[in-house]
Amino acid sequence: MNFAMLLDMAAEAFGPRVAVSCAGRQLNYLQLRAAALVAARRARAFAHLALIDGNGLAGPVALFAAAHAGVPFVPLNYRLTATELSELLQRIAPAWLVGPRQYLEPLALPTLIECADYEALAQAALPAAAAEELAADPEAIAVQLFTSGTTGKPKAAVLRHGHLMSYILATVEFGHAAAEEAALIAVPPYHIAGISAVLSCIYAGRRLVMLPSFAPAEWVRLALAERVTQAFVVPTMLVRIMDYLAEHSAAREFPALRAIAYGGGKMPPAVIERALQVFPGVDFTNAYGLTETSATVCLLTPEDHRAALASPDPAVRRRLASVGRPLPGVELEVRAADGRVLAAREPGLLFVRGAQVSGEYRESGSLLDEAGWFATQDCGWLDAAGYVFLEGRADDVIVRGGENISPGEIEAALLAHVAVADAVVVAIASEQWGEAVAAAVVLRAGAEASSETLQQWVRGRLRSSRVPERIVFRQELPYNEMGKVLRRIVRGELEHG
Amino acid sequence: MKLLKPGVRLKSAVCGTEIMVIRSPGIEALLACGGAEMLALTDSPAAAVQLDPQLSQGSLIGKRYVDAEDRLELLCTKGGEGALTLNGSALSVKQAKALPSSD
Numbered sequence: 001m002n003f004a005m006l007l008d009m010a011a012e013a014f015g016p017r018v019a020v021s022c023a024g025r026q027l028n029y030l031q032l033r034a035a036a037l038v039a040a041r042r043a044r045a046f047a048h049l050a051l052i053d054g055n056g057l058a059g060p061v062a063l064f065a066a067a068h069a070g071v072p073f074v075p076l077n078y079r080l081t082a083t084e085l086s087e088l089l090q091r092i093a094p095a096w097l098v099g100p101r102q103y104l105e106p107l108a109l110p111t112l113i114e115c116a117d118y119e120a121l122a123q124a125a126l127p128a129a130a131a132e133e134l135a136a137d138p139e140a141i142a143v144q145l146f147t148s149g150t151t152g153k154p155k156a157a158v159l160r161h162g163h164l165m166s167y168i169l170a171t172v173e174f175g176h177a178a179a180e181e182a183a184l185i186a187v188p189p190y191h192i193a194g195i196s197a198v199l200s201c202i203y204a205g206r207r208l209v210m211l212p213s214f215a216p217a218e219w220v221r222l223a224l225a226e227r228v229t230q231a232f233v234v235p236t237m238l239v240r241i242m243d244y245l246a247e248h249s250a251a252r253e254f255p256a257l258r259a260i261a262y263g264g265g266k267m268p269p270a271v272i273e274r275a276l277q278v279f280p281g282v283d284f285t286n287a288y289g290l291t292e293t294s295a296t297v298c299l300l301t302p303e304d305h306r307a308a309l310a311s312p313d314p315a316v317r318r319r320l321a322s323v324g325r326p327l328p329g330v331e332l333e334v335r336a337a338d339g340r341v342l343a344a345r346e347p348g349l350l351f352v353r354g355a356q357v358s359g360e361y362r363e364s365g366s367l368l369d370e371a372g373w374f375a376t377q378d379c380g381w382l383d384a385a386g387y388v389f390l391e392g393r394a395d396d397v398i399v400r401g402g403e404n405i406s407p408g409e410i411e412a413a414l415l416a417h418v419a420v421a422d423a424v425v426v427a428i429a430s431e432q433w434g435e436a437v438a439a440a441v442v443l444r445a446g447a448e449a450s451s452e453t454l455q456q457w458v459r460g461r462l463r464s465s466r467v468p469e470r471i472v473f474r475q476e477l478p479y480n481e482m483g484k485v486l487r488r489i490v491r492g493e494l495e496h497g
Numbered sequence: 498m499k500l501l502k503p504g505v506r507l508k509s510a511v512c513g514t515e516i517m518v519i520r521s522p523g524i525e526a527l528l529a530c531g532g533a534e535m536l537a538l539t540d541s542p543a544a545a546v547q548l549d550p551q552l553s554q555g556s557l558i559g560k561r562y563v564d565a566e567d568r569l570e571l572l573c574t575k576g577g578e579g580a581l582t583l584n585g586s587a588l589s590v591k592q593a594k595a596l597p598s599s600d
Contacts, residue, residue, distance in 0.1 A: 009558060
């Protein structure tokens with residue numbers, strides 16, 4: 001199993017259809033395959049094919065070239081500093097590096113890194129490249145993604161061809177996209193969601209509309225100009241798109257847009273409720289997944305969203321804040337710290353198992369247990385119908401006097417206050433308790449609330465151990481470009497300020 | 498007879514059909530297309546074999562085929578005129594569950 005087969009099949013079945021477009025240029029499936037085959041001949045001489053780029057035509061070409069060549073595809077974050085990038089490149093040498101001049105020129109390239117002619121790569125669309133046998137080993141490494149490295153050196157997560165193929169074959173029906181379908185790709189190519197979007201769309205026959213780097217104005221412009229039918233966004237992107245729409249036009253309609261999927265970070269209930277109003281008639285899907293699981297493992301479907309909104313039952317309504325249920329072929333368990341499998345409503349650690357689950361790092365090897373289960377490091381619980389609710393990362397749990405406290409429920413309580421626009425809860429060191437609860441809060445424009453008011457508010461809703469001992473007010477919270485709040489920075493500020 | 502392991506790719510001896518094994522109990526079995534045993538991608542068909550008109554219902558690219566016990570699953574990676582059979586019994590198209598696009 002080699003995922004290059006996905007493109008081979010698309011080229012065979014609907015070759016002349018446009019596969020990917022970006023900034024006025026486009027490649028059909030035959031051209032994309034031909035370009036990938038040409039690039040694969042060169043890539044074979046290296047141990048890795050690396051990419052430093054935003055979304056564009058070169059990304060899909062490089063992804064499939066790597067697969068055809070049987071070398072790992074290593075997309076790198078172009079926002080990293082030149083020093084950070086050089087360090088990562090050293091770790092993957094000898095590598096063939098693809099990227100536009102603007103990103104490559106500032107780099108001090110280690111030895112054994114050779115740069116590709118980026119422009120030629122995206123244009124090398126020979127009319128009929130000879131079919132070549134694929135490197136067939138399903139155990140071969142397909143993609144290597146450096147994790148954001150919130151603690152120490154970035155780790156290299158490894159996905160093998162068998163993982164990605166299992167995900168695509170289990171979730172996408174070949175060629176089912178209608179001819180007019182187009183997906184707007186705003187998630188960067190070095191994120192698992194950016195890679196899975198390329199593979200899914202190509203196998204479905206859905207045109208990829210590449211947004212080189214996310215900005216709300218450009219997202220809106222492309223969605224309209226390219227008659228985009230679906231899109232994947234992280235929650236912060238959705239907020240910025242809606243704010244942009246509110247500022248720039250009273251009623252901007254997207255007649256072609258049918259579906260928006262979201263994931264990659266926690267979706268505040270207020271944001272999704274607002275989105276359902278701003279985009280009436282659009283299907284919303286919540287996708288929960290991790291790099292180590294080849295993207296999505298749980299889905300909250302459009303029907304789930306509608307049922308939750310319409311239901312008078314609070315348990316069903318609450319599912320708007322859930323990440324849905326596991327995909328077919330994915331098993332999910334909630335376990336206690338001692339390994340015991342927990343019943344519905346009992347919070348614990350989430351474990352997943354399935355053919356798409358890798359759980360492997362270049363440095364440490366496979367982290368799956370003997371039965372194939374992967375510890376996601378996410379905390380959460382299931383409701384009676386098996387809907388999954390997330391409560392944050394295990395690392396973020398606050399241990400106060402032996403009691404485990406998840407920041408998620410306290411953040412939800414703070415966000416429910418009318419004056420609060422954003423909130424994050426972290427642990428701070430405490431002589432009395434070991435760790436104590438602290439919060440950084442952003443107030444809505446013009447709103448006022450004291451720490452005492454907010455402490456009272458939380459006390460009225462949660463157990464007293466959950467009340468933040470310290471609340472600080474900020475103009476904004478630190479987020480990374482994928483919309484994840486950077487807790488370690490907040491924690492550092494609170495401990496040292 | 499061929500050992501059908503996940504990832505194994507075979508081609509028809511009598512038409513353009515190609516398949517990949519997706520799921521298999523690891524059995525040795527006679528997988529045929531259009532009545533003739535399927536071949537490894539690198540094999541050349543014997544000159545004499547021809548499509549059996551009784552087995553010319555065709556295969557469709559992108560469809561998944563399963564046996565009656567749902568133990569063996571194939572992905573058709575290139576379509577052709579021959580019908581797929583396992584030990585003489587027809588394979589049927591697996592009905593896919595419709596999932597919303599999540600990426």
